Amino acid sequence: MFKHALATLSVLAAVLVAAAWRQPSTTPFGFTSASARTYDALERRFLELPSPDRIRDAHLHLSAKPHVAGSERDRELAEWTRDRFREYGLDDVKITTHEVMLPLPEETSVEMLQPQAWRASMREEPIAGDPYTQISAEEAGLPYHAYSASGEITAPVVYAGSGNPADYDRLASLGIDIKGKIALVRYSVPYSYRGFKALTAQQRGAAAILIYSDPADDGFAKGKVYPDGPWGPPTHIQRGGIVYDFMVPGDPLTPGWASVPGARRISRGEAVSLPKIVSAPLSYQDARVILEAMTGPDAPKEWRGALPITYRVGGEQPIVRMRVRSDDSVRPIWTVTGAIRGREDPGVLVIVGNHRDAWIYGGVDPSSGSAALMELARTLGELKRSGWQPRRTIVFASWDAEEFTLTSSTEWGEQHEENLRGHAVAYLNVDSAASGPNFTATAVPALNRVLGEAARTVRDPVRRITIAAASRDRLSRERGVLPTGSTSELVDNRLGSGSDYTVFLNFLGVPVADLSFDGPYGVYHSIYDNHNWVARIGDPGFRYHGALVRLWGVVTLRLTEADAVPLDYEPYAERIGEFVKDLERRWPAGVPGLPEVSAAAAEMKGAAQSFNQRRSEALAKTDRGALELLNSRLMAVERALLNPEGIPGRPWYRHLVYAPRFTYAPELLPGIAEAMDADDRERAGRQANLLEKAVRRAAELLR
Numbered sequence: 001m002f003k004h005a006l007a008t009l010s011v012l013a014a015v016l017v018a019a020a021w022r023q024p025s026t027t028p029f030g031f032t033s034a035s036a037r038t039y040d041a042l043e044r045r046f047l048e049l050p051s052p053d054r055i056r057d058a059h060l061h062l063s064a065k066p067h068v069a070g071s072e073r074d075r076e077l078a079e080w081t082r083d084r085f086r087e088y089g090l091d092d093v094k095i096t097t098h099e100v101m102l103p104l105p106e107e108t109s110v111e112m113l114q115p116q117a118w119r120a121s122m123r124e125e126p127i128a129g130d131p132y133t134q135i136s137a138e139e140a141g142l143p144y145h146a147y148s149a150s151g152e153i154t155a156p157v158v159y160a161g162s163g164n165p166a167d168y169d170r171l172a173s174l175g176i177d178i179k180g181k182i183a184l185v186r187y188s189v190p191y192s193y194r195g196f197k198a199l200t201a202q203q204r205g206a207a208a209i210l211i212y213s214d215p216a217d218d219g220f221a222k223g224k225v226y227p228d229g230p231w232g233p234p235t236h237i238q239r240g241g242i243v244y245d246f247m248v249p250g251d252p253l254t255p256g257w258a259s260v261p262g263a264r265r266i267s268r269g270e271a272v273s274l275p276k277i278v279s280a281p282l283s284y285q286d287a288r289v290i291l292e293a294m295t296g297p298d299a300p301k302e303w304r305g306a307l308p309i310t311y312r313v314g315g316e317q318p319i320v321r322m323r324v325r326s327d328d329s330v331r332p333i334w335t336v337t338g339a340i341r342g343r344e345d346p347g348v349l350v351i352v353g354n355h356r357d358a359w360i361y362g363g364v365d366p367s368s369g370s371a372a373l374m375e376l377a378r379t380l381g382e383l384k385r386s387g388w389q390p391r392r393t394i395v396f397a398s399w400d401a402e403e404f405t406l407t408s409s410t411e412w413g414e415q416h417e418e419n420l421r422g423h424a425v426a427y428l429n430v431d432s433a434a435s436g437p438n439f440t441a442t443a444v445p446a447l448n449r450v451l452g453e454a455a456r457t458v459r460d461p462v463r464r465i466t467i468a469a470a471s472r473d474r475l476s477r478e479r480g481v482l483p484t485g486s487t488s489e490l491v492d493n494r495l496g497s498g499s500d501y502t503v504f505l506n507f508l509g510v511p512v513a514d515l516s517f518d519g520p521y522g523v524y525h526s527i528y529d530n531h532n533w534v535a536r537i538g539d540p541g542f543r544y545h546g547a548l549v550r551l552w553g554v555v556t557l558r559l560t561e562a563d564a565v566p567l568d569y570e571p572y573a574e575r576i577g578e579f580v581k582d583l584e585r586r587w588p589a590g591v592p593g594l595p596e597v598s599a600a601a602a603e604m605k606g607a608a609q610s611f612n613q614r615r616s617e618a619l620a621k622t623d624r625g626a627l628e629l630l631n632s633r634l635m636a637v638e639r640a641l642l643n644p645e646g647i648p649g650r651p652w653y654r655h656l657v658y659a660p661r662f663t664y665a666p667e668l669l670p671g672i673a674e675a676m677d678a679d680d681r682e683r684a685g686r687q688a689n690l691l692e693k694a695v696r697r698a699a700e701l702l703r
Contacts, residue, residue, distance in 0.1 A: 029449050030562030030615075032622045039561050042388065046557060047458070049379040050549040052542040056535065059363075059371035059542070062356075063531045066139060069357035069401035070102045070331040077356055078334035081398045084374055088381030090338030090396065098259045098333050098411040100251035101268075102404060103326040105144035108280050110210065113154065114319040115293055120286040124527045125235045127227050132361055132530035140360060140527055144326065145194065145211075146241040146404050147252070148279040153208040154321040155181045157290055158314045161303040162188045163197035163211070168204045174297050176315045179205035182322065184290060184314075186305065187238055189217040193498065193664040198242040198279050208278040208322050212287035213238050214305035218522035219284060221306035230435075230537050231522035234285040238525045239359040243405040244273040246662045248652040249502055250410030253330070256652055258415035268328065273405065278324045293318035333357075333400040335408040338377065340384050342393040342560070348635075349420070350559045351395040351427045351510075352376060352552065353409065355402030355500055361530040364521060364538055366402070368433035368545060373398065375549045376556070390560040392425065399500050402431075403525075406502050413503035420504070421639055425559055426511040426567075427504040430552060434544040435534075436519010438474060439467050439551075442492045443513035444505065444658075445572040446638065447555075451491050451513060454554040461543035467551060493575050494668060497660030506653045506660075509639035511567060515552060517544040563622075564615050565631045569702055573605035576657060576695060579668040587676050593688020594672075600695035607702035633701045640697040643690055647671045648683060656691045 027036040061080070067073040078095055085093040110120040122143055126133040158178050161167040163185030168178060183206040185197055194211055201209040215221045218232045225231045243252065251259040252271040259265075268274060282290075284307065292309050299311035336356075342348065354369035361367065377396050401407035413420060426447060437460070441451055455468040463470050471490055491513075495505065501512040519538065523529040539545055558566055580598050583591050611630070618626035642654040647670050653659045659670035667673055671687030 028558055028562065028566070029453055029568070030558065030564040030566035030619070032563050032619050034622065035561070035563050039557075042383070042561070043554060043557060046379060046383060046553055047550055049382055050375055050546045050553070052546040054378065055371045055375045055545045055549065056542045058374045059367055059534065059545075060531055062370045063358070063361045063363050063367040066135075066141060066360045067356070067358055067362070068141060068360075069333055069404055069407070070104070074357055074400065075334060078336050078398070078400065081336045081356065081374070085336065085338035085377055085396065088378045089385045090377060090381055091341050093338040096335045096337065096412060096415075097261065098251070098335065098408055099261055099263070099330050100259045100333055100401065100407050100411065101253050101328060102331040102333065102401060103146050103328045105142040105326055107323050107325040108142045108144045109323045110280060110282065110286070111321050112290065112293065112318050113321055115317055118289055120282060120289075121235070122237070122286070123235070124237055124283070125233070127233070127528070130227060130530070130532050132532055133527055143237040143239050143281050144324070145198070145239070145279040145281060147243040147275055148324050148326060149276050150325045151278045152321065152323045153182060153278050154319065155207050156314065156316050157182045157184050157210070157294070157318055157320050159291065159294060159299055159303070159311065160185045160201075161300070162186050162192060163200055163209070164192065165200055167303070168200065170300060171313060174313060176296065176313050180207050181315075182206065182208045182210060182320055184210045184212070184287065186214045187211055187217060191664070193246070193662070194240050195242040195244055195246070195275070196662040196664070198275050198277055199244055199662060202275060202277040206277065210280055210282050210287070210290075210322070211238075212282040212284055214307065215284055216306035218524070219306065222522060223520065226523055226528045226533060226537070230520040232526065233528065235283045236523055236526040236528055237281050237283045239281055240525050241404050242275055242279050244275065245405045246497065246660050246664070247272050247650055249273075249406040250414065251407060252405065254411070256414065259411050260415060278322055280322060280324055290318060290320065333408050335400055335412050336398040338396045340380060340390055340394045342391055343389040345392045347423050348392040349395050349424045350392055350556055351397060351424060351504070352556055353397035353399055353427065353500055354430050355399040355409070357400050357403055359403055359525045360527050363530040363532075363534045364435045365432045365524065365529065368435070368534055368538070369430040370398065372430055372433040372545055372549050372552065376553055379549065379553060380556070392560045394556060394560055402500055406500055409500035410503045413508055417508060420508050420510060423635070424504070424508070424510040425565055425635065426513070427501055428552060428555060429499055429501040429512060429514045430516060430548065431499045431514065432516050433548045434517040434539040435521040436517060436538060437462065437544055438518045439471050440492070440518050441490065441513060441515050442495055444495065444511045444638065445493045445575045446511050446567040446569055447513050448488065448491050448493070448571050449568045450555055450558050450566045454551050454558065455490055457554055458547060458550045461547045467547065488571065494666040495658050496664045496666040498664040502660070505658060506655045509642040509655065511638050513555070515548065517548055564619055564627050565634045567634050567637070568608070568612065569637055569698065570605055570608040570612060573601050573608055576601040576604070579657070583669060583673060583676070586673070591672060591676055591688070592681055592685030593692065596692045597669075597688055597695065600692045600699065604695050604699040604702065607699040611702040637698045637701050640701055641694050643694065647674065648687070649674070656694050
């Protein structure tokens with residue numbers, strides 16, 4: 001009797017745990033009533049499986065040693081990932097090798113010659129009690145900017161704020177000439193890609209550029225620094241690539257085609273994505289010495305950071321010598337993929353991925369996401385081993401060399417272009433899984449509804465309310481107004497670049513989403529971004545990692561199992577209309593062709609509404625033939641928004657609604673916007689005409 005009571009309590013506890021992770025059952029988007037009942041049991045089983053302890057253990061292994069792309073440790077982790085995928089029961093597990101230009105540093109030095117002799121340490125100081133920071137300089141590797149030009153530069157230093165074009169205009173107004181000099185600039189908050197800073201300095205005639213993290217942006221001015229808090233200590237150095245991948249990502253020597261062994265390569269001089277300027281990163285401890293030696297006028301107020309010094313713009317003093325030398329060899333990188341084959345539509349793919357390579361340990365970026373990917377593969381693999389097989393195929397991908405130029409995802413996407421353009425439902429990316437408790441989702445509008453439903457299903461692991469409700473509460477506090485609770489507030493539909501979803505959206509026309517939990521994070525791309533930071537500060541207990549796996553898995557399962565592919569193009573049409581209004585506000589005198597684009601967006605919205613009605617009717621009747629036809633049309637809609645010729649000046653970027661600005665920030669309706677920025681109204685009109693036709697193609701598919 002007592003044993004029976006215990007068994008009953010055990011079953012009840014399991015049911016309550018599952019219930020705690022989801023709201024009362026409703027019919028998910030895209031399911032028939034009968035399928036929803038079967039699916040509901042599957043989802044409940046899945047939600048019980050993710051384990052924060054297992055995620056922590058995987059994270060401990062993934063971030064145990066430095067593993068920059070192309071290194072021996074990176075290869076070891078590729079093989080470890082392959083072996084885990086096989087252990088979890090995935091199908092078609094393999095490592096794909098690409099051979100890419102992967103520069104590694106041979107020398108990075110910065111020294112002051114005048115007014116006094118001094119040399120930058122280029123080293124991050126160890127932290128007592130954190131063994132990850134006790135490694136040798138050789139193990140940590142030289143801090144550098146990947147794809148910097150090699151060279152030796154001796155010149156005066158000019159402080160140029162955040163290094164944006166307007167900052168150089170301001171210097172010119174102060175009588176400061178940047179040509180032939182070294183620009184010292186800050187990393188930007190909000191983020192502005194370091195490669196854009198390098199290009200801007202190059203275009204303005206600077207001989208070299210130094211980029212440092214000011215404590216006003218990610219150090220003591222924000223709060224407690226590591227190890228007492230999340231912010232960057234004085235010697236933290238943000239490494240990173242400066243390649244111009246906003247022109248074309250991936251291997252610079254194989255632009256637009258896959259860098260498989262034996263592939264044709266262009267010369268370095270032909271590669272439009274390679275910088276011609278010498279560049280290096282600095283800690284704010286080292287940057288302070290240079291800033292204190294500055295002469296010239298006081299820096300504009302908005303350029304002044306948090307260091308206890310007088311910020312000046314320089315121009316004559318100090319004199320600094322930079323030496324940067326990189327080995328620009330072609331090296332192998334390794335993409336690891338596995339799958340769970342579909343039972344009814346095995347050729348149709350839902351792809352999930354994260355990059356594996358890190359500048360050092362990559363505690364948050366990317367090892368938190370890598371550990372989440374491994375747990376997603378393990379838990380879905382456990383469902384497979386228990387007899388489940390998805391309707392469509394799920395592909396798991398561990399990318400390599402993302403930190404350099406979104407490399408292996410780009411090369412893999414180019415290699416499999418034909419199959420992916422014909423058969424990929426969506427790509428779901430996680431770069432960094434958790435650096436705090438704040439859920440963020442960026443996605444094309446077609447995924448809004450499925451993301452919103454998942455966020456109303458999975459619960460915040462600390463507050464025990466749904467992720468959607470927790471996000472709504474946070475927005476209310478931040479904005480001082482009560483959000484409406486609409487999915488448009490939960491999901492950001494303004495996509496730029498900077499992670500592995502780029503090739504899928506901008507080159508292949510596959511719907512994408514990028515998911516994470518964020519928080520204060522001032523150790524980006526430094527030695528302090530390690531397992532200790534994540535376990536003590538970013539996500540103690542790895543609970544938000546577990547929530548991320550649950551949400552990622554629910555979205556994956558619904559995209560995989562739904563009778564009707566759960567993409568919704570009605571909000572997409574609405575967003576295109578909003579993006580048109582954005583351009584009208586930027587250029588109130590008028591933009592050629594925008595009224596026609598607005599009309600096409602309205603047509604697309606009407607077609608999407610009719611499509612949704614037909615889909616609802618087919619689901620109500622369980623009309624398999626109609627659903628199959630509707631699914632095939634849905635799969636083509638995002639592709640209809642591509643232009644095979646690409647946007648002018650950047651032909652690799654084919655999407656007419658989305659492209660990154662050179663800062664990585666989103667450029668919406670990029671062909672039109674960039675033509676107007678160039679004051680080329682004729683080109684803007686042509687681009688508007690192309691966009692109008694693309695939107696009408698999308699409407700026709702939905703009709």
